[in-house]
Amino acid sequence: MSEATQDPASSPEASKAIVPLLRRGRVARRRFLLGMLAGTAGLTIYGGVRASADEARVPDPNDVEGAFRPNIYITVTPDDRVLYGFPKAEMGQGTMTGFAMLVAEELEVGLDELEVFFPIASKEYDALETATGGSTSIVTGFVPVRQAAAAARMMLIAAAAERWGVAPDSLHAKAGRVLDDANDRSASYGELVEAAKQQRVPEAPVIKSKQDFKLVGTPARRIDSAPKVTGEAQFGIDVVVPNMTRAVMIHPPRIGAAVVSLDDSKAREMPGVVDVVITPRGVGVVAEKYWQAMRAAPAVEIEWDEGTGPSFGTENLRAELAARTDEGHVAEDEGDVDAVSGTVLEAEYETPYLSHSPMEPMNAVADVRGDVCEIWTGNQGPSAIQEAAANQLGCDRIQVIVHTPYLGGAFGRRSHPEAAIEAVWLSEAVGRPVQVIWSRENDTRGHRYRPQSHNRIKGTLDASGELAALEFHAQSQSIFASLDAGGLFPPVIPPRLRKWLAGNLSRLFDSNTLLADTIPTEGATHLGYAIPNRRVSYANFHTPVVVSWWRSVGYSINTYVVEAFMDELAHAAEQDPYEFRRAMLQDSPRWLGVLEAVAEMSEWGERELPEGVGRGIAVCFAFGSYCAHVIDAHVDEGTIVVDQVYSALDCGYAVNPDLVVSQVEGSVIFALTAALWGEITMKDGAVEQGNFDTYRMMRMHEAPKIEVRLLSSEEDIGGVGEPAVAPVAPALANALFMATGHRLRRLPLQPELDRARARADQGGK
């Protein structure tokens, strides 16, 4: 660590000295910690050594003396404790409970007996294994998580067999003990720890078949509920470390704006203020307490430059996209769409930028000290944070220790490490641990939005009213091209190649030639509908706005476009929207299964709806699962009211059916918020929304009844956290067409309905 910043309560003079170094453009490659490399020059860490655990302020709970650790996940202690290091993030999706159920099942311990904790990121874990997103955790963990637990079980049984001089086959495990029924004896796991350590780790651990599951497949209670209802659960924002300071970030008022000049003299005299630091992402006001930083921040006078997008506005972008004719790239091409004739229907659909807005605003604690940078932050990818912090500090990623507490929501947002990097910069500057907490406005205006899009879609109905051709053209912004952290790549890729890839990612995707970007068209390709001629294409565009994965990602845009347009086609063909789809899904049994399920649940076509109530249907395949919704809605004095949602999900197999149902319920409400009101707009480079008064969330009294049915197809496991988001907007738009006669081709629907009604009042349409 540099001399200038070592003083714990660095004086204004000392910290002033570093301000000029932090000017924009210079920070990215600057080595903050001059002593860091020298101090670790002799240390070679690659190769599976957990070098960071000893340096951590909070060691892993599984560092128990004398414990049996057959692998990095499972720990059995001599006093009969069974610990499981859950390598993913728990952000509400329930994976922590799901994985714990898999472990408890194979290890033959009660779910309540298992002590589950969040391990620190280390070299032992693969980067992809610790990343949480894409509704992949149960899908990818279903077998390996059980194998890890089964290995422990087999070694404990082998230890007992050795002790008693019997064959392992004659023993079995139950409730934390190994039992020898023939000789009426048993030993607890703790008693077998020493002997188990001597056993060979099985190369192919034997896992149960589904019909032998006792716990998996049941609607067990979440293991994280008790701490979450008592306030004990620790989220990133709750972390306190000794000598910690707290910081408010004053982010640029416009995209990419940098500080031109700053007068912090008043702020520095305010109680508790430790430092005011210019960073590449705005100004950090560091104080002993957060409330002191909140008071001091308005006293900092800042002049910003115009930034990287001073004239950028979302209305301008809409106009540009409407006029744009770039043909782009073909993602799917079947048959010949140009050879078909019949009744042609064409439409343009638009979706806005969206903020994730988890309830816990982005935050992080960083403690940059000596050879170590220790970070506590709710995140969806600790290796990305390690990589990003190491890049900033000019150190090796193994010197960055990341603790992942509970996440207070994420929805994709916590894949990105900005708050952690801000905390790293500030901790380096003040020489003490710093906690950065974004205000709600910081969070809403913090970018990483779902892309704004403009999609064109065209369908041709033949003489018999069948859909002969479908053309879909997406204009969206590449999320991959927005990525900037090399931490995306797993450690098996050599550091130099990782760096090159990180530096060139944007160019590779921008070029639209070397790497196919599937996100702009996902939800429009691989449709289950029997449409003989299909063409799906995309032409990405670029803006100064940074875009991100937002729960269900491209599907949240394209399923709306495709399924709302299916409704238009059905009406044009004078067919029932359900029957129209059903006829085209005869060879797609899982699509058909969820579609028929919601029709049955809602008594589609069999029940008279109350006057004014419209009903819409939509179906999709996303993240390996199939989902359909029927939504009933009406308009009450101009306000959309969602009455009822019927949902069916086929995720192949549900490890915990009740938690799967809860994910569908949550997805519906999350998606209704976005479909009704969600919209981030920008003008002159500034975001126009701020707190929940301007970025509206669905509330208790607005939430509809939701009925969920799970279909167990016994097929491959699919994702659960995201699929049910995608078909909500089209089902609602379709319901509103039936209720009002207005075809709503732009999200969010409430303001679009307002505009449609206003136009109708003026006599036009």
Add this chain to the structure above:
Amino acid sequence: MGKGFDAFGLCTLPAKSVPSGGLPSKGVLEVKLKVNGEERSVDVPEDVPLLWVLREELELTGTKFGCGQALCGACTVHVDGKARRSCVTAVGDVAGKAITTIEGLTQGEADGKLTVLQQAWVEGNVPQCGYCQPGQLMMAAALIRRCPKPTDAQIDATMSGSICRCGTYPRIRSAIHAATGQSEDGGAK
């Protein structure tokens, strides 16, 4: 020199978006508080939001920061038995009053036992991310004290102030009904 920027306003939403934490500081005073039955005293200006006194001075971090403007309900505590948004409550205004936080909700229960509401939350798999749930529970606890068998309309009226981004509303409603028995309207919305 450019104009000053409020860290919370970031220039596009004037005045309205300035939280009480951004007001000029008054002098530091010793404020005596009664939190979860214990007498506590803190040396802070009396206009500091109660939320941050709880979280930072008393290290009671179960009460959450969500919006800073009484828009989301994550920071809800009880003051003399009534639900209050601690993010916009000046600590000086509640000196001497009985403050209950989520950590104190189980007071009056046998050791280690959850309240009937918390138990219903656990049994109903209500929490997802769980961040808003302390605030939801404090709202619900205040509701059932006032209204032991709330109807759906009463639940709506009280609970609509608390945002849950994970969408646990249907389960919160069911858990309140499960904890209090069927209401006169039958309970089901």
